[in-house]
Amino acid sequence: LRKAKIAGVGSFAPEKVLTNNQLEAMVDTSDEWITTRTGIKERRIAEDDIATSDLAYEAAKNALADAGLEAEDLDLILVATATPDYLAFPSTACVLQDKLGVKGIPAFDMVAACSGFVYGLSVATQYIETGTYDNVLVIGAETLSKIVNWEDRGTCVLFGDGAGAAVLTPTKSGGILSNVIGADGEQNEVLIVRGGGSKRPFSQQIIDEGLHYLEMEGNPVFKFAVRILGKAAVQALKKAGLTRDDIDFLIPHQANIRIIDAAAKRLKLDRDQIYVNLDQYGNTSAASIPLALDAAVKEGKIKSGDIVVLVGFGAGLTWGATVIEW
Numbered sequence: 001l002r003k004a005k006i007a008g009v010g011s012f013a014p015e016k017v018l019t020n021n022q023l024e025a026m027v028d029t030s031d032e033w034i035t036t037r038t039g040i041k042e043r044r045i046a047e048d049d050i051a052t053s054d055l056a057y058e059a060a061k062n063a064l065a066d067a068g069l070e071a072e073d074l075d076l077i078l079v080a081t082a083t084p085d086y087l088a089f090p091s092t093a094c095v096l097q098d099k100l101g102v103k104g105i106p107a108f109d110m111v112a113a114c115s116g117f118v119y120g121l122s123v124a125t126q127y128i129e130t131g132t133y134d135n136v137l138v139i140g141a142e143t144l145s146k147i148v149n150w151e152d153r154g155t156c157v158l159f160g161d162g163a164g165a166a167v168l169t170p171t172k173s174g175g176i177l178s179n180v181i182g183a184d185g186e187q188n189e190v191l192i193v194r195g196g197g198s199k200r201p202f203s204q205q206i207i208d209e210g211l212h213y214l215e216m217e218g219n220p221v222f223k224f225a226v227r228i229l230g231k232a233a234v235q236a237l238k239k240a241g242l243t244r245d246d247i248d249f250l251i252p253h254q255a256n257i258r259i260i261d262a263a264a265k266r267l268k269l270d271r272d273q274i275y276v277n278l279d280q281y282g283n284t285s286a287a288s289i290p291l292a293l294d295a296a297v298k299e300g301k302i303k304s305g306d307i308v309v310l311v312g313f314g315a316g317l318t319w320g321a322t323v324i325e326w
């Protein structure tokens with residue numbers, strides 16, 4: 001049986017740090033509020049001339065090096081992002097393909113907001129298991145700072161920029177044991193950028209009304225997230241013939257420490273079985289899980305043979321979980 005495994009991981013975040021204290025000077029907020037409500041202490045912000053593909057490129061190079069592969073070895077590039085270089089086209093994956101200098105191989109973007117990386121893993125797994133492709137690059141990359149309203153304290157304190165990547169290759173055993181993805185489109189408006197698409201094309205009015213910015217109803221997202229993190233993880237474990245008792249290590253989407261703690265309680269996990277770096281990066285949407293995965297691997301938190309669960313949720317609303325035998 002042909003399965004897919006993660007052969008290498010990598011990540012990258014812009015150097016510029018924006019702390020909670022600095023945010024206090026920008027909007028009516030406090031380090032204390034942000035820390036207690038979210039767990040976030042600081043986030044990284046891309047400079048004006050840096051696009052999502054620039055972050056993706058650095059993460060991709062790191063993941064390829066970790067896998068011991070060259071860009072020329074890749075058969076497919078998948079980029080999960082909600083903040084592409086260009087709104088319509090070309091895809092960020094095509095821009096990245098050019099940067100990597102690997103003309104000819106297929107490259108496309110996927111939009112599933114913060115669940116994007118897990119959606120990407122699920123698609124890559126299919127291509128590898130069916131024997132269509134061998135080496136697939138899956139990237140989650142975002143420059144959310146570019147669509148955040150820096151005058152809206154309800155959202156601007158939450159998000160940050162970054163990129164994470166994984167190179168998937170075939171294996172005979174272990175590797176990715178299962179993927180579960182899902183969506184609830186009924187709640188498509190709770191986390192939304194209303195302007196700039198075909199529903200409300202760009203106009204002066206869109207800009208004047210601030211509809212080009214990210215808008216969020218925090219509460220429904222919070223409730224959904226707490227419920228779905230545990231549920232998606234358990235579903236994916238079941239599909240792999242496992243239960244929550246089999247989890248060695250959980251890498252959840254890094255949105256809010258209270259959401260992670262609530263999900264951990266439901267899954268009966270100890271804090272040291274869960275990776276958290278949202279204090280350093282905030283919510284980086286599709287980049288958050290691979291950023292955390294890369295850090296966990298490099299810090300030696302994940303051992304060979306561990307059962308690792310990646311689980312995310314995001315705008316759409318969407319969710320996804322991947323179970324890996326590392």
Ligand code: ACO
Pocket residue numbers: 028029030033034037038113114115153154155157191216217218219221222225255256283285313314315
């Ligand atoms: N600083 C100070 N006060 C604030 C701030 C701030 N930055 N933001 C909001 N407040 C105020 C509110 O105005 C409100 O004041 P009021 O009671 O006078 O009206 C009060 O704080 C409480 O606001 P709530 O929204 O009830 O706070 P809550 O505890 O629910 O936390 C939060 C808000 C952090 C946004 C939470 O709802 C949350 O994390 N939701 C999930 C968000 C999420 O995960 N989003 C990402 C999804 S992934 C993706 O696809 C991008």
